[in-house]
Amino acid sequence: MPETSRRRLLFGTAAVSAGALLTACTSNDPKSEDTARSAGPAADNKPGKPVTIGFAGPQADHGWLNAINENAKSRAAEYSEVKLETTEGSNDTAAQIGQVKTLINKKVDVLVILPADGKALTQVGLEAMRAGIPVVNLDRIFASPQAYRCWVGGDNYGMGLNAGTYIGEQLKDKAGAKVVELAGIDNLELTKQRSQGFADALKNYSNIELVARQAADFTVESGQAKMAQLLQAQKRIDAVWNHDDDQGVGALRAIQQAGRDEFLMVGGAGAKSAMDAIKADNSVLKATVLYPPTMAASAIDLARALAQGKGVSGLAELEIPTSLTLYSAVVTKENIDQYLPTGFS
Amino acid sequence: MTQPVSSAQQGGPDKGAAPAPVPELRKKDGPARIPGLRVDVRNLSLLGVLVVLVAVGGFTEPDAFLDTGNLQLILTQSSVIGVVTVGMTFVITSGGIDLSVGAMVALASVWATTVATQEYGFAGMLFTAVIVGLAAGLVNGMLIAYGRMVPFIATLAMLASARGLALQITDGKTQIVTVKPVLDLGLPDSYVLGIPPLVMMFAAVTVVGWLVLNRTTFGRRTVAVGGNAEAARLAGIDVRRQRLFLYLLSGLCCGIAAFMLIVLSGSGQNTNGNLYELDAIAAAIIGGTLLSGGRGTIVGSVLGVLVFTTITNIFALNNLQSDVQQIAKGAIIVAAVLVQRRTSAHGET
Numbered sequence: 001m002p003e004t005s006r007r008r009l010l011f012g013t014a015a016v017s018a019g020a021l022l023t024a025c026t027s028n029d030p031k032s033e034d035t036a037r038s039a040g041p042a043a044d045n046k047p048g049k050p051v052t053i054g055f056a057g058p059q060a061d062h063g064w065l066n067a068i069n070e071n072a073k074s075r076a077a078e079y080s081e082v083k084l085e086t087t088e089g090s091n092d093t094a095a096q097i098g099q100v101k102t103l104i105n106k107k108v109d110v111l112v113i114l115p116a117d118g119k120a121l122t123q124v125g126l127e128a129m130r131a132g133i134p135v136v137n138l139d140r141i142f143a144s145p146q147a148y149r150c151w152v153g154g155d156n157y158g159m160g161l162n163a164g165t166y167i168g169e170q171l172k173d174k175a176g177a178k179v180v181e182l183a184g185i186d187n188l189e190l191t192k193q194r195s196q197g198f199a200d201a202l203k204n205y206s207n208i209e210l211v212a213r214q215a216a217d218f219t220v221e222s223g224q225a226k227m228a229q230l231l232q233a234q235k236r237i238d239a240v241w242n243h244d245d246d247q248g249v250g251a252l253r254a255i256q257q258a259g260r261d262e263f264l265m266v267g268g269a270g271a272k273s274a275m276d277a278i279k280a281d282n283s284v285l286k287a288t289v290l291y292p293p294t295m296a297a298s299a300i301d302l303a304r305a306l307a308q309g310k311g312v313s314g315l316a317e318l319e320i321p322t323s324l325t326l327y328s329a330v331v332t333k334e335n336i337d338q339y340l341p342t343g344f345s
Numbered sequence: 346m347t348q349p350v351s352s353a354q355q356g357g358p359d360k361g362a363a364p365a366p367v368p369e370l371r372k373k374d375g376p377a378r379i380p381g382l383r384v385d386v387r388n389l390s391l392l393g394v395l396v397v398l399v400a401v402g403g404f405t406e407p408d409a410f411l412d413t414g415n416l417q418l419i420l421t422q423s424s425v426i427g428v429v430t431v432g433m434t435f436v437i438t439s440g441g442i443d444l445s446v447g448a449m450v451a452l453a454s455v456w457a458t459t460v461a462t463q464e465y466g467f468a469g470m471l472f473t474a475v476i477v478g479l480a481a482g483l484v485n486g487m488l489i490a491y492g493r494m495v496p497f498i499a500t501l502a503m504l505a506s507a508r509g510l511a512l513q514i515t516d517g518k519t520q521i522v523t524v525k526p527v528l529d530l531g532l533p534d535s536y537v538l539g540i541p542p543l544v545m546m547f548a549a550v551t552v553v554g555w556l557v558l559n560r561t562t563f564g565r566r567t568v569a570v571g572g573n574a575e576a577a578r579l580a581g582i583d584v585r586r587q588r589l590f591l592y593l594l595s596g597l598c599c600g601i602a603a604f605m606l607i608v609l610s611g612s613g614q615n616t617n618g619n620l621y622e623l624d625a626i627a628a629a630i631i632g633g634t635l636l637s638g639g640r641g642t643i644v645g646s647v648l649g650v651l652v653f654t655t656i657t658n659i660f661a662l663n664n665l666q667s668d669v670q671q672i673a674k675g676a677i678i679v680a681a682v683l684v685q686r687r688t689s690a691h692g693e694t
Contacts, residue, residue, distance in 0.1 A: 066517035187667075211664075228422070232662065233409045233661060250610050253611040256532065
């Protein structure tokens with residue numbers, strides 16, 4: 001049983017991301033061994049030399065961040081030779097710097113850092129690299145490329161782009177289509193990037209107009225409040241893109257309360273509740289655009305390969321890449337079963 | 346332990362060394378009141394602000410702003426924070442402060458939405474939310490009244506611990522409500538004569554709050570403690586017991602608000618009630634409740650809440666983004682307080 005479930009998770013991840021190559025090749029599926037044409041030693045599932053990975057993330061007060069921690073832990077547990085040193089998650093920059101320093105002093109072999117604030121943690125990333133500890137920077141990027149050996153993370157612009165393209169394709173035959181955007185926290189750069197991608201995608205469809213945009217703050221409560229306002233302001237819409245499935249729980253509630261169902265809704269991030277709703281197909285929610293938390297599992301894979309001095313199979317390179325941007329797949333009723341295991345609550 | 350000075354010392358830090366605002370008490374019965382109508386001039390000026398806002402909303406977005414759906418929306422969105430503000434008004438009137446309201450709402454809402462609690466259905470969830478609110482309020486009250494802690498510190502500690510406990514219970518996950526009667530209460534089918542049940546609950550809490558503050562000895566004692574704790578003690582009021590009950594009352598309001606939030610959002614999340622403490626304090630202050638204690642007005646607080654919700658509503662209907670919203674909101678708070686001070690000063694001289 002554990003074998004099958006692991007494989008399912010791996011296949012799910014493979015389809016999700018550009019990390020596909022990496023994860024598929026570290027699987028124990030014999031086929032991937034055959035197709036691998038790596039020039040040097042590539043990481044596989046067989047136990048290698050013992051590795052201690054230090055993991056520092058922010059406080060898991062949000063479904064997605066919680067899924068990040070769980071993905072990292074369960075992935076590390078799959079490798080018998082990997083020891084994971086995790087720190088208490090913190091949103092306080094000073095506290096996180098202290099935690100990373102502690103991991104450096106413990107002389108871990110490799111570090112995986114998801115900074116609460118990428119720019120603020122750059123200095124301690126540099127410190128680790130200078131101390132000879134390779135750093136895998138997860139998602140929120142450091143200010144200097146010198147501060148990490150490898151960056152792996154999501155594509156916020158691509159998330160907006162794919163959401164916009166999906167909506168565009170659904171509405172392309174509709175004259176004067178009206179689209180509404182329920183954004184996330186406005187003072188985060190990632191929200192700006194998502195909105196930019198969304199706007200750029202909609203520009204490709206001359207019949208679609210983005211009529212309103214409001215920013216919620218990633219909470220159910222704010223999602224309900226802002227969506228209720230948007231629906232009050234727009235008496236008839238054709239589609240809505242919501243940046244985050246957590247606030248989407250509130251948004252769906254507001255839609256239900258307003259008794260509206262004339263439009264289609266696309267979510268973001270890939271929460272289990274959203275995926276369940278897409279599968280059930282009994283609400284306006286028809287799709288969600290992923291921001292895959294499986295990236296934490298990929299980061300553990302990369303960290304392990306780095307520490308064992310191996311590359312990744314499936315690529316011709318001797319070394320693992322410097323940067324890896326994951327793909328934001330659109331999950332619909334058609335492909336939902338493939339992604340359901342990656343949904344987080 | 347039972348030395349007479351202790352209660353006066355407790356009241357001290359919030360109000361600084363300022364002399365007791367006994368004249369304020371007298372003013373309340375003075376010319377600041379319009380004969381016949383027992384309405385404070387301060388409330389009247391806030392009502393004016395609200396009228397201006399409605400005019401602005403009606404002018405900029407006549408179709409979306411001036412319809413019953415929007416009225417229901419504004420009132421519904423005022424209801425949760427409104428109930429919290431009623432409790433906060435009592436605490437501030439007594440010269441205290443409760444910084445833990447948002448955290449108590451979060452804790453009560455997640456505790457009432459765990460899988461285990463949901464097994465007990467509607468009544469179980471309501472009971473849990475209220476009991477958790479009361480329990481947190483009891484801890485606040487005991488620490489402040491009998492532990493001689495400054496309200497600011499005691500409730501700050503509660504803010505931190507209650508948020509932490511809420512996070513521990515949810516593990517950062519969103520708890521979806523599946524109990525049908527709870528969910529149905531937030532849907533249009535349960536509106537009576539077009540009035541959402543949440544708005545009725547808000548109205549009920551407001552009326553009871555107004556009666557308690559203005560028509561009972563409990564209310565009079567609250568004002569007396571806030572005006573001058575030492576004088577209140579000499580007049581025979583058990584100041585410590587009064588304080589205990591006030592924080593208990595704030596906790597009760599948070600428990601009720603938590604249940605209302607569950608009904609509204611159909612879920613419980615540890616991020617619920619974010620910054621409610623600031624919203625509730627701001628609404629009470631622009632409503633005319635003195636931060637130093639000794640005077641409080643439930644009507645003013647409710648108007649304050651309505652002003653804030655209406656501002657947010659107008660901005661959203663006009664599709665203004667959050668940066669503009671925040672700037673304008675700050676400016677409007679200052680303007681409202683300045684207008685209010687001018688009109689009330691005028692009315693009192």
